[in-house]
Amino acid sequence: MAELSGKYLVGVYDDDDTVLHAVPTLRKAGVKIQEVYSPFPIHGMDDALGHPRTRIGIAAFIFGVTGCCVALTLMIWTMGIDWPMIVGGKDSISLPNYIPITFELTVLFTAFGMVTTFFISNGLTPGAHNHERFDVRATDNKFVMAINLGRNSMSEDEISRALRDSGAEEVNIKQF
Amino acid sequence: MHVTSPVREPLIQGGKTYADVTEDICRHVEGKPTKEWKIAFGISLVVLAYGTCCLAWTWWEGLGVWGLNKTVGWAWDITNFVWWVGIGHAGTLISAILLLFRQKWRTSINRAAEAMTIFAVICAASFILMHMGRPWMAYWALPLPNAFGSLWVNFNSPLVWDVFAISTYFSVSLVFWYIGLIPDLATIRDRATSKVSRFMYGTFALGWDGSAKTWSRYEYISLILAGLSTPLVLSVHTIVSMDFATSVIPGWHTTIFPPYFVAGAIFSGFAMVQNLMLITRVVYKLEDYITLEHIETMNKVITLTGSVVGVAYITEFFIAWYSGVEYESYAFINRATGPYWWAYWAMMTCNVISPQLFWSRKLRRSITFTFFISVIVNIGMWFERFVIIVTSLHRDYIPSSWAMFSPTRYDIGDYIFSFGLFFTLFLLFSKYLPVVNMAEVKAVIRSTSAQLPKKIAGVAKVRQREAAAPLFNKDIE
Numbered sequence: 244m245a246e247l248s249g250k251y252l253v254g255v256y257d258d259d260d261t262v263l264h265a266v267p268t269l270r271k272a273g274v275k276i277q278e279v280y281s282p283f284p285i286h287g288m289d290d291a292l293g294h295p296r297t298r299i300g301i302a303a304f305i306f307g308v309t310g311c312c313v314a315l316t317l318m319i320w321t322m323g324i325d326w327p328m329i330v331g332g333k334d335s336i337s338l339p340n341y342i343p344i345t346f347e348l349t350v351l352f353t354a355f356g357m358v359t360t361f362f363i364s365n366g367l368t369p370g371a372h373n374h375e376r377f378d379v380r381a382t383d384n385k386f387v388m389a390i391n392l393g394r395n396s397m398s399e400d401e402i403s404r405a406l407r408d409s410g411a412e413e414v415n416i417k418q419f
Numbered sequence: 420m421h422v423t424s425p426v427r428e429p430l431i432q433g434g435k436t437y438a439d440v441t442e443d444i445c446r447h448v449e450g451k452p453t454k455e456w457k458i459a460f461g462i463s464l465v466v467l468a469y470g471t472c473c474l475a476w477t478w479w480e481g482l483g484v485w486g487l488n489k490t491v492g493w494a495w496d497i498t499n500f501v502w503w504v505g506i507g508h509a510g511t512l513i514s515a516i517l518l519l520f521r522q523k524w525r526t527s528i529n530r531a532a533e534a535m536t537i538f539a540v541i542c543a544a545s546f547i548l549m550h551m552g553r554p555w556m557a558y559w560a561l562p563l564p565n566a567f568g569s570l571w572v573n574f575n576s577p578l579v580w581d582v583f584a585i586s587t588y589f590s591v592s593l594v595f596w597y598i599g600l601i602p603d604l605a606t607i608r609d610r611a612t613s614k615v616s617r618f619m620y621g622t623f624a625l626g627w628d629g630s631a632k633t634w635s636r637y638e639y640i641s642l643i644l645a646g647l648s649t650p651l652v653l654s655v656h657t658i659v660s661m662d663f664a665t666s667v668i669p670g671w672h673t674t675i676f677p678p679y680f681v682a683g684a685i686f687s688g689f690a691m692v693q694n695l696m697l698i699t700r701v702v703y704k705l706e707d708y709i710t711l712e713h714i715e716t717m718n719k720v721i722t723l724t725g726s727v728v729g730v731a732y733i734t735e736f737f738i739a740w741y742s743g744v745e746y747e748s749y750a751f752i753n754r755a756t757g758p759y760w761w762a763y764w765a766m767m768t769c770n771v772i773s774p775q776l777f778w779s780r781k782l783r784r785s786i787t788f789t790f791f792i793s794v795i796v797n798i799g800m801w802f803e804r805f806v807i808i809v810t811s812l813h814r815d816y817i818p819s820s821w822a823m824f825s826p827t828r829y830d831i832g833d834y835i836f837s838f839g840l841f842f843t844l845f846l847l848f849s850k851y852l853p854v855v856n857m858a859e860v861k862a863v864i865r866s867t868s869a870q871l872p873k874k875i876a877g878v879a880k881v882r883q884r885e886a887a888a889p890l891f892n893k894d895i896e
Binding site: 278279280281282283284285288289292294297299300303317318321322325326328330331333337340341343344346347348350351353354355357358361362364365366367368369370371376379380381382383384 | 436437438441562569570571572573574575576577579580583584587590591594595598601602605606608609610618621622623625626627628629630631632633634635636637638639640643644647648650651654658661857858859861862
C-alpha cells in the first residue's frame with residue numbers, strides 16, 4: 244500500500260462474489276477504483292481491476308539461472324581447477340555428480356530471490372504500515388474497496404450511490 | 420467459479436461463515452493457555468531436559484558412549500535421522516504437490532503439516548550434528564575457503580549432497596510456511612487487544628493488507644514455490660537414499676532405493692500428520708475443519724504409499740535372488756531369518772499388512788483405529804531404517820568381524836531428545852500460531868460449505884450476466 248494521501252471513499256462488501264461483480268460495473272460507470280482488499284484471494288480480481296499481470300515469474304527465472312550458474316561454477320572451479328582430485332576413478336570434473344547440488348542451489352536461489360522480490364515489490368517489511376489501513380475487517384470477513392476521490396472526476400455522492408447500488412453494505416470516508 | 424457437486428460432502432462442515440472461521444481458529448491463539456496445554460508442554464520440557472543431558476554427555480564424552488562397534492558404525496543415529504527426515508516429507512507434500520493437483524481438502528491440514536515438517540527436519544538435522552561427534556566442526560561439510568591447503572569438500576559424495584539437500588529443503592519449507600502464515604498473522608494483528616501481541620504479530624505480518632495486487636502476487640509465488648518444492652521434496656529423500664545406494668554394501672547398493680525411500684517417507688509422514696491432527700482437532704475443537712473426510716483421504720494416501728513400500732520390499736527380495744550375487748542374497752536372507760529377524764518381521768507387519776486394513780471403509784473412518792495404525796506405521800518405518808542400516812552392516816564379509824548392536828542409554832536418550840524437541844516446538848506452534856490456514860479455508864468455504872444452495876443461486880445469476888457480457892476471464896480454477 245504505497246503513497247496513501249487524500250480523501251477516500253471506502254465501500255465495504257460482505258461477499259466476495261458481490262465485490263467481484265461490483266468492480267466491472269463500477270468501472271463501466273466511470274469510477275476509478277484504487278484497490279480492493281480481501282481476507283483471501285479472489286480469483287479474477289486483478290483482471291477485473293485492470294492490474295497488469297505480475298512479472299515476478301521473470302525475476303524467479305533469473306534467480307534460478309543465477310543459482311544454477313553459481314553451483315556449477317563453484318563445483319567445476321573447486322573440483323576441477325583449484326584442487327583437481329580424482330575420486331573413485333572419475334574425472335575431476337564429472338558433471339553427473341554435480342546434478343544434485345546444482346538442482347538444490349537452483350531451487351534455493353529461486354525461492355529466496357523470488358520471495359525477497361515479493362516482499363520488496365509489495366512493501367512488506369517488519370512492522371510496515373500497520374496503522375494506515377482502510378478497514379481492519381478486511382483481514383477478517385469483509386471485502387473493502389478503496390476509491391481515491393482526488394483521482395475521480397465524479398462527485399462523492401455519485402460514487403457513494405454507485406457503491407451502494409453495486410451491493411456495498413457500508414460506505415465510509417477515510418482521510419489520510 | 421468453482422462449484423462442487425452437492426453430492427460430495429462439504430469440506431468444511433457446520434455452515435461456517437468467514438467470520439466463524441476467524442473466530443474458531445483465533446480463539447486458541449488469543450486465549451490463555453489451557454491446563455491440558457500446560458501439562459503437555461511441561462512433560463515435553465522434562466523430556467527435552469532429560470534428552471539434553473544425554474546429548475550433552477554424548478558430546479562431552481564422545482561417540483564411544485553409543486553402542487557402536489567396528490562392524491556396526493552407523494546405527495540409531497542414522498536410523499533416527501532417516502526416520503525424522505521421512506516424517507518431514509508429508510508437510511511439503513501436502514502443501515506443494517496437493518496444491519498442484521488442486522486438492523482443496525489440504526487447506527485444513529497444510530499449516531500444521533508444514534509446521535510438523537519443519538520441526539521434524541530440525542530433529543533430523545540434530546542427528547546429523549550428533550553423529551559427527553564433534554558438532555563444532557560441522558562447518559567442515561561446507562565448501563568454505565580453509566587453511567588445509569584449500570582442499571575443498573568432495574562434491575562427488577552423496578554426504579555432501581545431503582548437506583545441500585537438507586539445508587535447502589529446510590529453508591525453502593520454512594519460507595513456504597511463513598509466506599502462508601503472513602495473511603493469518605495479519606488477521607490476528609487486526610484483532611489483537613494487547614499491545615504486546617499487536618506488536619509481535621504486527622511485526623511478523625509485515626504490514627500485510629490483503630490488497631488484490633498483493634494477493635495475485637501471493638498466489639503466483641505460492642504456485643511457483645509449490646512447483647519448486649515438488650521436485651525438491653522428492654530430491655531430498657532420493658539423496659538420503661543415495662547415502663546408502665552409492666556405497667557397495669550388500670543390501671544398500673540397489674537402484675530401487677530412491678523411489679522406495681520417497682514412498683516410505685510419504686507413508687510415515689502422513690501417519691505422523693494423522694497422529695498430530697487427531698489430537699489437535701479434539702483439543703482445539705476443530706471437528707468441523709478436520710472432518711472424517713480428511714481423515715479418510717489421508718488414510719487412503721497411507722494405504723497407497725504403504726502398498727508401494729510393500730511392493731518395494733518384495734522387489735528388493737526378488738532382485739537379491741535374481742541377481743545371482745550370493746552376498747546380496749545372503750544379506751536379504753539374513754534380514755528375514757538371521758538374528759535380527761524380529762526387526763524385519765516387525766517392519767513387514769507394521770508397514771505392509773497394517774495399512775491394508777484401511778481397505779475397509781469402516782476402519783478407515785474410525786478415529787481410534789486410525790490413530791492406532793498411524794502409531795504402528797511410524798514404529799514400522801523406524802524398524803525399516805533399522806533393518807536397512809544395522810542388519811545390512813552387522814554381518815561383515817569376514818565372519819570374525821560379525822557383531823551385534825545393542826543400544827546404550829545414550830542411544831536411547833538422544834532419541835528421546837528428538838521427541839522432546841519435536842513436541843516442545845509443536846506445542847509452542849499450536850499455541851501461538853493459527854493451526855489452520857484461515858485465508859485458504861475461507862477461500863474454499865465458498866464453494867464447499869453448507870451455504871452451498873445460496874451460493875449456487877448466486878453463481879447462476881452471475882453466469883447469466885457473464886453470458887451477456889464476458890468482461891474478464893476469472894475462471895482460473
